[in-house]
Amino acid sequence: MSIAVNGSAVKPPDDPRVSLLDLLRETLHLSGTKKGCDQGACGACTVLLDGQRVLSCLTLAVQCEGRSVTTVEGLGADGALHPLQHAFIEHDGFQCGYCTPGQICSAVGMIGELRRGVPSHVTADLAAGAIPHSREELRERMSGNLCRCGAHNGIIDAIAETYAETTHAEAAE
Amino acid sequence: MTPFSYLRAADADTALQLAGVHARHPGAGHPGVEHPAAKYLGGGTNLVDLMRETIERPGTLVDVTGLSDRIAETGDANGNRGLLIGAAVRNTALAEHRLVRQRYPMLSRAIVSGASPQIRNMATVAGNILQRTRCAYFYDRAGSRCNKREPGQGCDAIDGFNRMHAILGASPACVATHPSDLCVALAALDATVHLSGADGERRLPFTELHRLPGDEPGRDTALEPGDLITAVELPALPLAANSAYRKVRDRSSYAFALVSVAAALSVENGTVTDVRLALGGVAHKPWRALTAEQALRGQPATEAAFRAAAAAELAAAQPLRDNGFKIELAQRTIVAVLGELAGHDRTGDGA
Numbered sequence: 001m002s003i004a005v006n007g008s009a010v011k012p013p014d015d016p017r018v019s020l021l022d023l024l025r026e027t028l029h030l031s032g033t034k035k036g037c038d039q040g041a042c043g044a045c046t047v048l049l050d051g052q053r054v055l056s057c058l059t060l061a062v063q064c065e066g067r068s069v070t071t072v073e074g075l076g077a078d079g080a081l082h083p084l085q086h087a088f089i090e091h092d093g094f095q096c097g098y099c100t101p102g103q104i105c106s107a108v109g110m111i112g113e114l115r116r117g118v119p120s121h122v123t124a125d126l127a128a129g130a131i132p133h134s135r136e137e138l139r140e141r142m143s144g145n146l147c148r149c150g151a152h153n154g155i156i157d158a159i160a161e162t163y164a165e166t167t168h169a170e171a172a173e
Numbered sequence: 174m175t176p177f178s179y180l181r182a183a184d185a186d187t188a189l190q191l192a193g194v195h196a197r198h199p200g201a202g203h204p205g206v207e208h209p210a211a212k213y214l215g216g217g218t219n220l221v222d223l224m225r226e227t228i229e230r231p232g233t234l235v236d237v238t239g240l241s242d243r244i245a246e247t248g249d250a251n252g253n254r255g256l257l258i259g260a261a262v263r264n265t266a267l268a269e270h271r272l273v274r275q276r277y278p279m280l281s282r283a284i285v286s287g288a289s290p291q292i293r294n295m296a297t298v299a300g301n302i303l304q305r306t307r308c309a310y311f312y313d314r315a316g317s318r319c320n321k322r323e324p325g326q327g328c329d330a331i332d333g334f335n336r337m338h339a340i341l342g343a344s345p346a347c348v349a350t351h352p353s354d355l356c357v358a359l360a361a362l363d364a365t366v367h368l369s370g371a372d373g374e375r376r377l378p379f380t381e382l383h384r385l386p387g388d389e390p391g392r393d394t395a396l397e398p399g400d401l402i403t404a405v406e407l408p409a410l411p412l413a414a415n416s417a418y419r420k421v422r423d424r425s426s427y428a429f430a431l432v433s434v435a436a437a438l439s440v441e442n443g444t445v446t447d448v449r450l451a452l453g454g455v456a457h458k459p460w461r462a463l464t465a466e467q468a469l470r471g472q473p474a475t476e477a478a479f480r481a482a483a484a485a486e487l488a489a490a491q492p493l494r495d496n497g498f499k500i501e502l503a504q505r506t507i508v509a510v511l512g513e514l515a516g517h518d519r520t521g522d523g524a
Contacts, residue, residue: 053291058292144291
């Protein structure tokens with residue numbers, strides 16, 4: 001069985017030690033996904049696995065057989081930037097850019113969790129059906145992605161702007 | 174990473190078979206396990222990391238993420254309803270489940286205070302339970318001695334930087350703490366673990382699963398080689414609807430607990446009728462606070478009674494050089510959480 005990476009079928013590695021991160025970067029040359037700590041602490045390697053954000057450094061590539069992986073390269077349609085990528089540029093959501101692909105993939109997964117009603121550490125009411133897209137919620141939910149340049153405020157601004165208008169309509173679905 | 178074979182199991186029987194676990198012959202003293210070096214793989218958030226550091230070196234990995242990821246309601250003839258949680262349920266799925274939020278809010282709260290969202294999406298319930306009890310010295314293969322990593326080597330944490338370490342139930346061999354938040358809630362909720370192994374299927378109270386280090390710090394749990402967690406069961410526990418989890422840590426997110434408290438409280442006419450209490454960040458295992466529970470039942474639900482119970486629980490605490498603050502911190506956090514559950518004024522200065 002193959003792994004679907006950004007819609008293309010990819011053969012799993014023969015060596016089970018290969019992480020999803022190394023498969024993406026070293027074999028497929030999809031270098032958008034970054035290796036920061038390689039131990040699950042920084043979030044730079046975040047990708048979407050069957051739509052859920054995960055750390056590709058702690059995922060064995062062989063575990064992804066039959067599953068679908070989306071990296072930052074797979075987010076924009078037909079070579080155009082994803083709206084969130086535009087917003088990161090608008091709001092100075094990065095300086096050196098190393099954490100950015102992980103931040104963006106993480107934010108795409110995050111907004112899905114928020115709309116689904118997954119509670120966070122700062123959610124006041126566990127029984128609430130719809131969770132507010134407050135700045136506090138966004139910050140807590142993005143806490144698994146570190147930015148050593150300190151662009152966190154711009155990152156939150158970009159996410160808040162990108163997803164602000166669709167919030168209520170989609171939460172009501 | 175040391176080379177290993179990767180195998181995938183869709184059910185418990187296949188997992189045991191692939192791990193080389195055979196039914197033990199009664200009375201024959203047969204070891205029952207062919208490949209003691211086989212390990213079960215869940216989300217990999219701890220095991221893969223430890224393998225990369227070559228601290229864990231399994232010859233075979235049996236991927237058990239294909240086991241049940243269902244959360245099902247259980248019930249007896251009297252209408253008592255609990256939950257049966259499949260071993261492969263991801264942490265996020267458990268935290269967001271409607272019945273968990275309604276009936277066991279401390280469990281949702283504990284889960285979402287742990288690790289990061291990405292890790293919670295990956296980590297399974299069984300994997301979270303079986304993450305290693307550990308400290309920074311355990312990871313430091315190159316520079317530190319560790320009895321958990323290398324039995325008999327010595328412990329550099331006891332006289333080292335031990336701000337994060339245990340104050341209860343530690344031994345001269347090991348002062349590491351169990352880092353899970355989810356497990357603190359499971360300890361408080363009277364959970365039961367369903368196991369499958371060489372002796373067939375069996376059940377174990379969750380609080381008996383993890384062990385204190387004693388002189389065998391390499392063993393984190395009471396499990397036998399080859400034992401597989403297939404499910405975790407939560408009993409009907411009406412008082413858990415009034416429950417909370419509070420985690421005190423150095424930064425407000427994505428950090429291990431200095432101290433954490435899981436509590437459920439039932440108060441009638443100002444008297445504590447029932448209580449469940451467990452602590453995290455203080456011991457080699459999730460610490461069920463039975464002494465404090467016993468001290469509280471039948472007592473007035475007052476701050477004074479909460480303080481006395483917390484003090485009784487921490488009476489046996491033994492501080493190391495850097496972690497003495499945890500003794501007072503744990504007591505204040507217990508008092509604060511119980512006060513919140515009792516509906517006391519939260520604007521006061523308590524903790």
